[in-house]
Amino acid sequence: MMLRIAVILALISMAGCATTTPVDVSGSKSQLESRQIQTRQYDTLDKALTMRSVIATLQDLGFTIDQADSELGTISATRYHQYTMRMTVTVVQRGEERVSVRANARIGEKAVTDAATYQDFFVVLDKAMFLTLQGVD
Amino acid sequence: MHRLAQKAFAPLLGTLALGGCATNQVPESALRLEESTLEVRSIQTRKMEAPSEIAILTATIAVLQDMEFNVDRIEKSLGVISASKVSDADDSGDNAKLIFLDLLCAAGGQPGSCNYSSQARDEQHIVLTMVVLPSLERSGEFSVRVTMQRAILDTMDRILVLERIEAPEVYQEVFDNLRQALFLEVSES
Numbered sequence: 033m034m035l036r037i038a039v040i041l042a043l044i045s046m047a048g049c050a051t052t053t054p055v056d057v058s059g060s061k062s063q064l065e066s067r068q069i070q071t072r073q074y075d076t077l078d079k080a081l082t083m084r085s086v087i088a089t090l091q092d093l094g095f096t097i098d099q100a101d102s103e104l105g106t107i108s109a110t111r112y113h114q115y116t117m118r119m120t121v122t123v124v125q126r127g128e129e130r131v132s133v134r135a136n137a138r139i140g141e142k143a144v145t146d147a148a149t150y151q152d153f154f155v156v157l158d159k160a161m162f163l164t165l166q167g168v169d
Numbered sequence: 170m171h172r173l174a175q176k177a178f179a180p181l182l183g184t185l186a187l188g189g190c191a192t193n194q195v196p197e198s199a200l201r202l203e204e205s206t207l208e209v210r211s212i213q214t215r216k217m218e219a220p221s222e223i224a225i226l227t228a229t230i231a232v233l234q235d236m237e238f239n240v241d242r243i244e245k246s247l248g249v250i251s252a253s254k255v256s257d258a259d260d261s262g263d264n265a266k267l268i269f270l271d272l273l274c275a276a277g278g279q280p281g282s283c284n285y286s287s288q289a290r291d292e293q294h295i296v297l298t299m300v301v302l303p304s305l306e307r308s309g310e311f312s313v314r315v316t317m318q319r320a321i322l323d324t325m326d327r328i329l330v331l332e333r334i335e336a337p338e339v340y341q342e343v344f345d346n347l348r349q350a351l352f353l354e355v356s357e358s
Contacts, residue, residue, distance in 0.1 A: 083247055087300055091213070091316050092206050094333050096298040097251055100244040110296070112318040112331035117199065137200070144195050152200040167305040169214070169312040 061145055069147040071134045072154050076165055079105060079125045082133065085160040086121050092156060095119065115139055119153075133157065212337045214314045215344045216304060219351055225311050226250070228350040229299055235346060238297060248302040258293035258321045291324045295334075315343050 059066065074082060086107055087097060095109035095117075105123035110116065121135045135153050137144040144150070163169075203209075219225035226243075229250060233240055238252035267285040274283035297317045304310040317339065321330040 080246075084302065087247065087249065088314075091298070091300065091314055092202060092210060093200060094316070094318075096296045096316050096318050097249050097300070099242045099251060100247045100249045102244060102246040110318075111333075112296075112320055113333055114331060115196075116331060139195060139199065142195075144199070146195055149195050149200050152198075156200065156202055164305065169216075169302075169305050 059143060066136070066145075067134070069145075069150050070136050071132055072157075073126065073130055073132050074161060075130045076161055077131070079123055079131050081164050082123045082131045082161065083107065085157060085164045086123060086133065088164070089153070089157045089160045090119065090121070092160070093153075209335060210314075212335070212340050213316055214312060215347075216307075217311050217313055217348065217351065218309055219311055220355060222248075222301075222303060222311070224354055225301055225313070225351060228354040229301055229313070229347060231354070232343070232346045232350045233297070233299070235350070236343070238295075248300050250299045250301070251297070252299070253294065253296045255292055255294050258290040260290045287325050288323050288327075288329070290321055290329060291326075293319050293321045295319045313344070313347065315340055 077085065080102065083100070083102060083105060087100065090097065090107065090109045093111065094113055095111045098108040098110055100107045105125075107121045107123075109119050109121075111118075117137060117139045119135060119137045121133060124132050124134075126132050133154075135150060137149065137153075217225065219228070226245065226248070230240060230243075233250065233252045236254075237256075238254045240250060240252045242251045243249070267289050270285040271283045274285065295317060296319070297315065300312075300314045302312050304312045317334040319330070319332060319334060320328055323329050
């Protein structure tokens with residue numbers, strides 16, 4: 033009896049999994065929702081120094097930089113540590129005195145969607161921005 | 170079905186049922202600084218004097234070539250150089266153990282399922298970032314920070330190890346090479 037129930041449960045759970053792989057292009061959250069949790073605005077440093085702080089932050093967090101483009105303000109990085117984590121951070125000048133920093137991350141094949149993890153990233157970035165502002169490498 | 174088999178299969182199927190399409194949770198500390206961050210940063214960073222940004226970047230690229238890395242990308246204005254190499258990760262002691270396991274397994278009467286030696290370390294992919302920037306503290310001085318990671322793969326290209334390289338002596342060697350390259354760069358120009 034127990035075996036029958038277990039078999040039925042297993043079959044139900046497998047049926048729940050899609051038999052064909054959908055094309056995951058749009059991501060799992062709405063555009064606005066993702067932007068909100070992944071973005072912070074700063075008015076302390078210019079774009080170049082903000083990018084410098086972002087690179088220092090990623091290095092502190094154990095990432096190596098795959099590529100960086102100062103003109104577009106994009107930095108892509110990877111971390112090998114038990115699992116593979118990839119991040120892309122963009123720094124965009126907004127008006128004269130503000131820059132916006134947007135970070136997005138994936139662990140393996142999963143996008144990181146929880147706000148707390150991004151909050152952790154920006155806490156580390158805040159410290160790096162402060163050190164850069166103070167002229168400390 | 171035999172009662173013993175039923176006992177063995179029921180929990181397995183139950184677990185499968187519960188596991189179904191579960192999603193992986195993001196590790197809680199994924200983007201938090203570790204306590205050792207300051208120590209690691211000091212192992213990875215050196216201040217160096219150089220006549221110009223071009224001189225120190227040229228010396229850095231030369232060092233990467235000396236160490237048999239391929240330079241993948243450079244973003245000069247951010248001082249970022251990304252490089253990588255694939256090299257041998259053979260561990261003869263480890264291989265001997267795995268062959269011994271294969272022999273033990275074959276002696277146990279299931280030679281077809283004995284394939285421990287395919288788990289032998291085969292190659293390591295090392296990725297490296299060097300960030301070379303004018304120091305914020307002193308002019309004429311440059312801050313050089315190196316970070317390295319590696320993935321070790323077995324003979325079937327399965328990942329065995331993913332790790333940050335943290336050994337201070339590895340970083341020290343890079344900086345020693347860089348100082349030497351910088352000296353050569355300056356004396357040759």
